[in-house]
Amino acid sequence: MMRADALHAAWRALPQAADERLLTSSRPMILAPHADDETLGCGGLIAELCARGRPPLVVIVTDGTGSHPNSATWPPSRLRALREHEARAATAVLGLPDPCLGFLRLRDTAAPREGDAFEAACRAIALRASACDTLLAPWLGDPHCDHEAVQLMARRVADGLGARLLSYPVWGWLIEGATSVDETPPVAGFSLDITRHLPRKAAAIRLHASQYTNMIDDDPSGFRLPEALLSVFEQPRETYLEAR
Template sequence: MRAGTLHATLLALPVVADDPLLHAGRALILAPHADDETLGCGGLIATLCRQRRPPYVLVVTDGTGSHPNSRAWPSARLRALREAEALAATAHLGLDAADLGFLRLRDTAAPRAGAAFAAVCTRIAAVAEEQGCDTLLAPWLLDPHGDHEAVQRMAQRVAASRGLRLLSYPVWGWLIAPDVELAPRLPIRGFRLDVSAHLQRKAEAIRLHASQYGDLITDDPDGFRLPASLLAVFEAPFETFLETNTP
């Protein structure tokens, strides 16, 4: 299936104001990097917080890969900044600091197999149990980013071992060129959650990830900057969640 056709399929999923996710149990949102939780799930976080059923958000990597050549922002300082931005952004969405955690794996090097992978899955499973979570959310497997793929595979392993519901949310997958051939899991099931009531708050929360806009860290010409094309995607009044079968 070409990416353009797949995107059209996702954009044809039903828009709902409600879902069992909003009524039963608790959600654990896995974010490969600080900002993914806000981009892909900011409206959901705000919705659940308004219902006084906050999710638990777990940021998997330390975010230090965004500006690796900055002398003003070495790894330790950049990590602290990225975590502070995540705290500010999720607080703006209504989340308490106690409901946000950090695994601090090295950015761009999240494991996809082997002993390190198994160890991270054990840590995620422990968080899910400690926080009483029965639904797990992770980035879409077709997101073209190694850390996103790794976190999805972690989520699949944990969901299968713990009997959790798994939902996937696209981030970078929205920017795949329309003519690229993909092999998505079929059939595609899911929904688009109406987040129009929280759209302004979500936009403000995204802006709180200031290091990702390119105006704060200026001494790394190759540093990361959120592209306008991606930011435009998340101006939509809905967020997309796909039912993901576990192995």
């Protein structure tokens, strides 16, 4: 166990290095629990890989319909279409060709962690990832049920394919400092310098407008990305962890 503040310090202290294996010789798949996680956690990496002519595969696992469940003007079918439109627009800004983006459309806030539905999701991911040798998924300790589920799926698929697995923290950055987290030092991984891609990443984040603006204004309980989280991803580096 570690305190979250110590873990955050360890993440920030990871060596800043261009992982040549990831950037030059692998075919990665990025698994995002929701439309926007791909941009928040990996937007700079996506832009760098696309600039090198090596676009990754990006798969968004859930349908995004849990963000505003009480909206009358944005019922689930319309909200799902909006979230997918935002994802296509955002990843296009990062340089990703549209055929490299896919959607599994599992129900938001209900991504399975076990059982038949979990196995079916893993098979669907494995089918898409058959030519991939690296998978990226949210950090297991991210305090969101869908993020944890997608990491578990990635572990299953990576084991089956013999692929490398990297993790990227999203909500983990907001865990309060004194909180104990289930992590054992040393923390392994690297940070990627995304300075030259930061304007693209910022523009891509803005295209997920349903998640941080008042676009959907008829659900007082609706989700909104907190400023504290957005500020994390304004930094010119992204964190990637070696999953163990």
